[in-house]
Amino acid sequence: MPYSGLVFVLRFLGIMDCCALIAVFLPREAMEWGHRFVGLGEMPSAPLVDYLTRSASAAYALHGCTLLYAATDVVRHWNLIRFLGWVAQAHGLIMLGIDLHAGMPLWWTIVEPLGFAGTGAVVLVVQRSYGCPVVPH
Numbered sequence: 001m002p003y004s005g006l007v008f009v010l011r012f013l014g015i016m017d018c019c020a021l022i023a024v025f026l027p028r029e030a031m032e033w034g035h036r037f038v039g040l041g042e043m044p045s046a047p048l049v050d051y052l053t054r055s056a057s058a059a060y061a062l063h064g065c066t067l068l069y070a071a072t073d074v075v076r077h078w079n080l081i082r083f084l085g086w087v088a089q090a091h092g093l094i095m096l097g098i099d100l101h102a103g104m105p106l107w108w109t110i111v112e113p114l115g116f117a118g119t120g121a122v123v124l125v126v127q128r129s130y131g132c133p134v135v136p137h
Helices: 004-018 021-025 028-037 047-070 078-102 106-129
Strands: none
Touching: 004 047, 004 106, 021 047, 028 047, 047 078, 078 106
């Protein structure tokens, strides 16, 4: 299967991102437990916190759906895939700034930005390994 490596990477990352949909429906008690478990202390009890945690999870799942869609025809979606790879790089840098500003724990500040930038780099490297196909418009 041509481009099978790229399809695999997009599907894998897409499925991983889609798992965030679970958090949209988690009971608040489960979110509070997770907050304590990763060392962030007690989770603030405010409507905005609940809204942001659930809407961020929904956004990750939407990104996962986009990756799964792009994997259905990597030649046709070649430019979108490249764009998403570069956006992931920028997202990593933005999250580094946010994490530093918010005072997130050191492990979080290292893992999260590298995770975003790293997945974007993997997509770009794998895509580049196939060269540039003739992309239909």
